[in-house]
Amino acid sequence: MALAVHAAGRPVPARKMRSPVTARRWPAAVPLGSRIFSAAVSTTGEKQCPDWAEATAGFFRDDSRPIMLFDGVCNMCNGGVRFVRGNDPNRRIRFEALQSEAGKMLLQRSGRAPDDISSVVLVEKDRSYIKSEAVLRIMEYLRLPFPQLAFFLKLAPLFVRDFAYDNVANNRYAFFGRSDSCEL
Numbered sequence: 001m002a003l004a005v006h007a008a009g010r011p012v013p014a015r016k017m018r019s020p021v022t023a024r025r026w027p028a029a030v031p032l033g034s035r036i037f038s039a040a041v042s043t044t045g046e047k048q049c050p051d052w053a054e055a056t057a058g059f060f061r062d063d064s065r066p067i068m069l070f071d072g073v074c075n076m077c078n079g080g081v082r083f084v085r086g087n088d089p090n091r092r093i094r095f096e097a098l099q100s101e102a103g104k105m106l107l108q109r110s111g112r113a114p115d116d117i118s119s120v121v122l123v124e125k126d127r128s129y130i131k132s133e134a135v136l137r138i139m140e141y142l143r144l145p146f147p148q149l150a151f152f153l154k155l156a157p158l159f160v161r162d163f164a165y166d167n168v169a170n171n172r173y174a175f176f177g178r179s180d181s182c183e184l
Contacts, residue, residue: 056109059102060125065094068138069106069121072097076168076176077120087142093122118169131169132161 059067068084070077081095096103098121104114110121110128122134129137132153139150153161 056105059106059123063094064125065092066122066124066137066141067094067096067106068134069096069098069103069110069123071117071120071172072099072103073178073180074172074176075179076172078179079176080120084138084142087146089143092141093138119165132158132165135165136161 068081070081072078084093084095096106098104098107098117106123106128107114107116107121110123110130112119112121112130119130120134120138122129122137128134136150136153139146139153
């Protein structure tokens with residue numbers, strides 16, 4: 001069995017293949033500091049991967065609450081933010097639009113492209129959640145009965161939850177429209 005070679009010259013061990021049913025394009029929860037980011041070009045012309053976990057550490061230095069990233073021009077997403085605010089009496093979640101500079105930095109910290117507005121993302125100090133995993137994790141921060149509902153929804157397989165999430169997300173502008181600017 002041959003080993004692939006990483007760009008830095010180190011061997012990369014072969015990975016076990018996952019079945020198509022459980023295979024994902026992006027992991028549901030990405031440990032921060034992962035180097036699956038687009039490369040930046042330094043002044044000398046060589047490509048570098050910035051450490052986005054370090055670059056965005058200031059977001060969690062004084063305030064450890066998670067940050068919910070959402071599409072700021074999506075009416076459904078803005079409604080979701082209002083819903084979360086209304087059911088989060090202790091203000092345990094912060095909010096940031098995906099289109100903002102801070103949102104783009106946090107997206108890169110989460111291993112996503114900075115212009116990817118296809119999914120809600122919940123960024124915690126040590127990891128990030130996307131799609132249905134983000135929604136369920138957000139529900140765990142809300143008042144009753146939402147944490148219990150999240151527990152039962154997690155019993156559904158991830159590919160089923162993400163299939164439902166993707167169908168709603170791909171049609172959100174058609175169903176709910178979009179606004180000219182972010183409400184936050």
